[in-house]
Amino acid sequence: MTLPAQFAKRIGRMKASEIRELLKLLDQPGMLSFAGGIPDPALFPAEAFAEAFQSALTPEHQAQALQYSISEGYLPLRQWIAAHMAEMGVTCAPENVLITSGSQQALDYLGKLFLNPGDTALVGWPTYLGALAAFNAYEPRYDCLRPGDNQPPEAYAAAAEVAGGRVKFAYMSPDFANPTGVTMTRAERVAALQMAEALGAAVIEDGAYQALRFDGESVPPMLALEQEQKGGDLDACRTIYCGTFSKTLSPGLRVGWVVAATPVIQQLVLMKQAADLHSATINQIATHQVAARLFDDHVASLRAVYMRRRDAMLAALEAHMPEGVTWARPEGGMFIWLTLPEGISSATLLERALAQEQLAFVPGQAFYADGSGANTLRLSFSNSNETVIAEGMARLGRVLNSAL
Known part of the structure; x- marks a missing residue:
């Protein structure tokens, strides 16, 4: 054989x-x-990264830069991300942040975390094909999620039950989505959060393009809206925010992040430990230096x-x-x-x-x-x-x- x-x-x-x-x-x-x-x-x-890598490799810092590190990620970078998320209306601690190898790794981990074979993932028609690729290995059923269609949650739940599973999450890229470029309105985001609440499902918010707004009025991330609804309690939120430096600083360094409730981060850390131990420390250090200097x-x-x-x-x-x-x-x-x-x-x-x-x-x-x-x-x-x-x-x- x-x-x-x-x-x-x-x-x-x-x-x-x-x-x-x-x-x-x-x-x-x-x-x-x-x-x-x-x-x-x-x-x-490139020049800023060259200086950052050179700094990371000085005798003073090279042991940390080239050594194994914690799975959660480089603490100063997580602190910077927590402050960055605060500017967008999300209050979180570094303990709510996990560094991943790009947000693509985060999508793979979240598929692994939530999906049993036959469970339903709600996605756009169309949606980011990298998300489909990440989720496919966990054998989900997909159902069409179109903001503004006002599909009752009970209909999604019933269809998932007939297929032998449950609705586990809704995946959305609310800002300038890949592939359509469409941005969800505030009302559409609130409606999607209400639907997820009724289903008991997670919301995976892909914020890969959020920083690249050219015109129009900025809309808060879904996680910020939900946190506001729930009195600031991040651990009560079902939205999981996936961010990345790939579209802003460098895709080649593969540095992304997840911000979520503590129980979610704890499980994702275990997956990170099993998959690759941690993202490259020197890349995290360089990314932090460049982000702090000129983001x-x-x-x-x-x-x-x-x-x-x-x-x-x-x-x-x-x-x-x-x-x-x-x-x-x-x-x-x-x-x-x-x-x-x-x-x-x-x-x-x-x-x-x-x-x-x-x-x-x-x-x-x-x-x-x-x-x-x-x-x-x-x-x-x-x-x-x-x-x-x-x-x-x-x-x-x-x-x-x-x-x-």
């Missing part, structure tokens, strides 16, 4: 990321890619650049998209979501775009737990300047016109 025959059944639910595969195309000459939702490396605070100013400069690129893409779409193509105007983040006329497959369109125009994007079907959304696609504007964006949308327009 070969080894693959011995693999666990859950392996069949694990699929390659379409975005990870598309990123392999970036190095092809002439290729314009709007696929990966990645920061522009030219905007990384707010650096993020302000990112917002200015990314806003110009968003505006350039919106203008180029208006100039080049044929009739019947629609898109949303995000108030921040990295993405614009397109809906094509019915009957147009974005996967087929991608094949044409690659062959005819050396153009890459992400077909929208990958973001739907039920495999729908064939006529949608995601464009990222974060890693392309205004000239490249204009040329790319012209190429997309040509491909679409040839397909209609």
Whole structure:
């Protein structure tokens, strides 16, 4: 019997990321890619990180930087995160913060924490495909969560029971969501919290893009709203906030965090101990030094650049998209979501775009737990300047016109 025959059944639910595969195309000459939702490396605070790593490796600090550490994470960084969360309206102690290897690891841990095979996870239609990838290994059933639909909690609970499980959590990215760029209103967030309360379910709040607001009125995180409802008692809250430095300082260092009630953090720490002991100490030290030194100013400069690129893409779409193509105007983040006329497959369109125009994007079907959304696609504007964006949308327009 070969080894693959011995693999666990859950392996069949694990699929390659379409975005990870598309990123392999970036190095092809002439290729314009709007696929990966990645920061522009030219905007990384590289000099500040070079100084931070050099400082961490001085004789005074190198023993701590290169040694094993506690699973919870580097205390000064957790203290900085607690203060950062306070600025957003969330009162927490460092003990309520766990450092993870990017927020992606947090999603994997939370799937492991809550999901038994057959349990239900409520997700958007569409939703972040990395969340689906993280949860899939724990064999959930997915149900569609659309803020504003006013689906009664009893209907979600009944459908989950018929499927042989319970609703364990609702996963949401309230600000400039990946992939749609849509932001939930305050009323939608409050309604989602009320629904979760009625179901006895957790809320996983993915705050990956929260710092990247360009315009519009800021809305408090769901955790801040719930904590306010519950008299400031974080341990009474069912919302679990997942944050990351990947979209603001550096994705390569893989530093993210979770803020949650004490019992949740305690269990996640046990998972961290079993999985990788702790996130890289030197990366945490460097991240803390850079964040403490320049986070707010650096993020302000990112917002200015990314806003110009968003505006350039919106203008180029208006100039080049044929009739019947629609898109949303995000108030921040990295993405614009397109809906094509019915009957147009974005996967087929991608094949044409690659062959005819050396153009890459992400077909929208990958973001739907039920495999729908064939006529949608995601464009990222974060890693392309205004000239490249204009040329790319012209190429997309040509491909679409040839397909209609």
